[in-house]
């Protein structure tokens with residue numbers, strides 16, 4: 417065996433020397449952000465004004481929505497949207513257990529109860545499991561477009577219509593993703609986005625709610641701005657809102673970031689397609705499946721399942737080996753949300769009885785992902801990722817029988 421065919425984890429030469437050839441950095445900024453930030457600084461107009469409006473209009477157009485209300489984070493966007501949709505204490509909201517905690521903690525903060533319905537092979541919520549979870553207390557469904565992969569919105573909307581439920585899309589990974597050419601966020605009643613540091617468009621923090629429902633948009637706008645009425649006067653408060661206003665600095669950065677998003681998304685999709693085709697051919701690996709109705713996909717995360725029995729080694733061993741070869745891949749969420757301490761200890765509901773085997777399997781045994789910025793690399797970079805997977809597969813017997821820990 418040569419040094420380059422031996423796994424780097426076991427003393428060989430890595431496929432990619434990350435120190436010498438780093439992956440594309442995130443976030444990306446250039447003269448555009450610099451100039452626009454300086455302009456805001458020197459204008460003295462730092463507070464919730466024209467730039468926020470301009471970004472909201474452009475982002476609404478980008479998602480194909482009639483309205484966009486910006487706010488300080490995806491988490492506040494969720495809380496405000498749930499409040500605007502009229503969620504009351506004790507209401508049940510069905511969502512995925514395989515998501516960031518905010519999707520469900522926002523529900524709890526309104527006094528309502530998240531009910532977890534398992535995911536299917538798509539890593540997104542399974543419509544059959546939603547149907548089984550509906551009770552007379554159910555008020556709405558919060559599907560999560562995990563990694564930017566849109567859920568089966570045809571079935572989810574049909575189910576919601578039949579049962580009189582709202583659909584609030586957690587589109588915090590799905591900037592630009594489209595279902596039959598319609599943008600994420602307006603596939604249900606409304607949708608929420610995050611612009612936090614790791615996201616495909618970012619100002620460090622930030623969030624937005626989009627909708628085609630004008631009344632809902634007006635209510636959200638009031639709620640992010642201390643419950644004010646937009647016309648009746650500064651100290652007239654018609655709702656119990658909060659201060660979740662975006663600054664002009666954040667809006668200026670987001671506006672500049674939005675300029676690049678379309679081209680970046682095309683590149684991510686192109687590179688992800690190369691990976692999907694090649695990695696699916698390796699026994700025991702399965703890229704997150706797409707759907708022909710998804711006409712654009714943000715690829716916030718590149719998600720890959722390993723079947724340890726068919727691949728030949730446990731997930732953690734694959735990850736160790738891949739990292740040593742220069743691929744920064746991880747196992748993602750360690751547990752489904754209902755196993756997080758806050759849920760296990762919750763007084764308002766017994767989550768100890770909850771069991772979602774597929775989400776659990778992704779967390780504990782099979783799920784892996786790496787971040788979207790790697791997909792901004794070249795085709796040669798993608799070939800290296802593929803070469804890393806093949807190298808691990810070719811050496812899997814040795815990997816199984818050695819433990820370098």
Ligand SMILES: Cc1ncc(COP(=O)(O)O)c(C=O)c1O
Pocket residue numbers: 488489490491492515516518519560586588589609610611612622623
């Ligand atoms: C699926 C999902 N929903 C909601 C959020 C919350 O967004 P933020 O971090 O902007 O509050 C995140 C953040 O990572 C997320 O991944």
